[in-house]
Amino acid sequence: MPRPPSPMRRHILDAALRLFAERGFKGTSLQDIAAEANCSKASLLYHFAGKDAILTELLTPPAESLAAMGGELAALSGERAVVPAVTAYVGLAMRFRLEIKIIFAELPDMLGHPALAVIPQDVDRLAHALAGRSKEAPALVRAQMVIGGVAVTVASDVAADPETMRAELVRGALRTLGHPDS
Numbered sequence: 001m002p003r004p005p006s007p008m009r010r011h012i013l014d015a016a017l018r019l020f021a022e023r024g025f026k027g028t029s030l031q032d033i034a035a036e037a038n039c040s041k042a043s044l045l046y047h048f049a050g051k052d053a054i055l056t057e058l059l060t061p062p063a064e065s066l067a068a069m070g071g072e073l074a075a076l077s078g079e080r081a082v083v084p085a086v087t088a089y090v091g092l093a094m095r096f097r098l099e100i101k102i103i104f105a106e107l108p109d110m111l112g113h114p115a116l117a118v119i120p121q122d123v124d125r126l127a128h129a130l131a132g133r134s135k136e137a138p139a140l141v142r143a144q145m146v147i148g149g150v151a152v153t154v155a156s157d158v159a160a161d162p163e164t165m166r167a168e169l170v171r172g173a174l175r176t177l178g179h180p181d182s
Contacts, residue, residue, distance in 0.1 A: 008039060011038075016028070016033045017102075020098075024102070025051070025105070026106060055102075056113070056114065059099060059103070059113060060115045066118075066126070067122050069126070070129075073125070073126070081132060082131075086177065089126060089150060089173075090150055090166055090170050093169070097155065127144055128143075130147070142177050142178070
């Protein structure tokens with residue numbers, strides 16, 4: 001059972017996020033996290049049952065945010081869904097860029113993680129919104145390109161300030177989807 005929120009718990013999560021993004025989940029030990037968080041391993045284990053519990057807590061917010069975004073986009077029909085879907089997805093990707101980097105670094109293992117179990121269906125809902133609710137293959141291919149392109153870009157180390165990256169991701173995604181003037 002998770003412990004209640006505390007400053008040390010948040011500090012451990014922040015340290016783990018940085019290390020997992022830099023070294024990968026497998027390449028980071030509990031001792032590494034404790035050292036980065038400036039606490040003992042015993043203190044870390046007081047707050048978390050283990051490394052997998054830390055990963056679960058880090059990956060749950062992006063998964064829940066993707067599901068919530070899909071629910072909000074479900075109310076929009078056809079082409080009216082495209083621009084809000086792009087804007088919301090880019091915002092979500094920017095917000096969780098380190099978590100995405102962790103997922104991409106060890107993709108096969110990460111996709112089997114329980115915190116990400118709903119991701120495939122939520123990505124399908126997002127793709128449907130990005131495609132303007134079209135079931136045509138070209139629209140769905142472009143939608144999947146946007147999903148992958150945005151995720152790979154935010155997970156990379158592109159030297160761009162967040163606002164420039166956000167603007168270019170939205171502009172590029174809309175252009176890919178055939179909406180260059182939106």
